[in-house]
Amino acid sequence: MPGQRHLKVTTMRAALEEATVFVEKWSANVGQPVGNCPVRGVLDKISDKWSMLLVMTLASGPKRFNQLRREIPDISQKMLTQTLRDLQRDGMVSRQVFDTKPPSVEYRLTALGESVIVPFGHLIRWADENFADIDRSRTEFDQAA
Amino acid sequence: MPGQRHLKVTTMRAALEEATVFVEKWSANVGQPVGNCPVRGVLDKISDKWSMLLVMTLASGPKRFNQLRREIPDISQKMLTQTLRDLQRDGMVSRQVFDTKPPSVEYRLTALGESVIVPFGHLIRWADENFADIDRSRTEFDQAA
DNA sequence: CCGAATCCGGCGTGATACTG
DNA sequence: CAGTATCACGCCGGATTCGG
Numbered sequence: 599m600p601g602q603r604h605l606k607v608t609t610m611r612a613a614l615e616e617a618t619v620f621v622e623k624w625s626a627n628v629g630q631p632v633g634n635c636p637v638r639g640v641l642d643k644i645s646d647k648w649s650m651l652l653v654m655t656l657a658s659g660p661k662r663f664n665q666l667r668r669e670i671p672d673i674s675q676k677m678l679t680q681t682l683r684d685l686q687r688d689g690m691v692s693r694q695v696f697d698t699k700p701p702s703v704e705y706r707l708t709a710l711g712e713s714v715i716v717p718f719g720h721l722i723r724w725a726d727e728n729f730a731d732i733d734r735s736r737t738e739f740d741q742a743a
Numbered sequence: 744m745p746g747q748r749h750l751k752v753t754t755m756r757a758a759l760e761e762a763t764v765f766v767e768k769w770s771a772n773v774g775q776p777v778g779n780c781p782v783r784g785v786l787d788k789i790s791d792k793w794s795m796l797l798v799m800t801l802a803s804g805p806k807r808f809n810q811l812r813r814e815i816p817d818i819s820q821k822m823l824t825q826t827l828r829d830l831q832r833d834g835m836v837s838r839q840v841f842d843t844k845p846p847s848v849e850y851r852l853t854a855l856g857e858s859v860i861v862p863f864g865h866l867i868r869w870a871d872e873n874f875a876d877i878d879r880s881r882t883e884f885d886q887a888a
Numbered sequence: 889c890c891g892a893a894t895c896c897g898g899c900g901t902g903a904t905a906c907t908g
Numbered sequence: 909c910a911g912t913a914t915c916a917c918g919c920c921g922g923a924t925t926c927g928g
Contacts, residue, residue: 640877676892720862822902
């Protein structure tokens, strides 16, 4: 794995080495139809517009429907319901209805849902550390054109 | 962080604790418009259909255009070109043209591009470890309906 | 308060054909 | 070999309205 001149080699090398195992595993699936690559199937679902944001919002604790709407102002009712149902279908979120009036519904992460905040966390940290470089690269690229 | 009964608590607890920092960082951005949340901006780009697959394919070494097409049979020329250019714009991939005939173009991961395979690796590993549970949860959910 | 149902515009995506 | 150009389709996602 060459080209690490801009990175802390010591920590990066270990991390890359750690990642190599996954890469090899992954490479074995590249080129196969999606149906035969369950990883791609899962990843496609994960990478929709709202799933990750919703999971990370629920990471701080169970929340009710309109509470989620308030914390994520730019999601529509429809997409919140839909994403929540998909997440429930995938076993990432559990839904509990309280027979009060007016009725309230609480959503919380399942064990599976909690487990995914770890890799999400890594991705978010990466994005947070590198978005400045990315923005700079974009403006450079656009100026060249 | 409750509800870890189905997971190895010892390792998970450490991992969750590690992730907590990122989650807090993340939570501070939830509710703000996308323009003010650079992390969401980066993540939106990442989560398109082909970016991650292309990065992981290039992780095993630099490759030429049609070589990539062969390794990813279900991508169209258009999307391969487009995704490659976006990746180049973001500084994840570098493009080198060789003035041979017929001309050949080599794509390789930059240092930034290589750094992202680490969080991607975590996500892929998670997907690989949990897709069976997810599939099972889906069929259960669908049968109930 | 927590949704379901409907309409509809835009854009991501693929198929096809053409170029240097 | 490595792209560009054009067209057409699907469906995601937002706005709105209605229901329990």
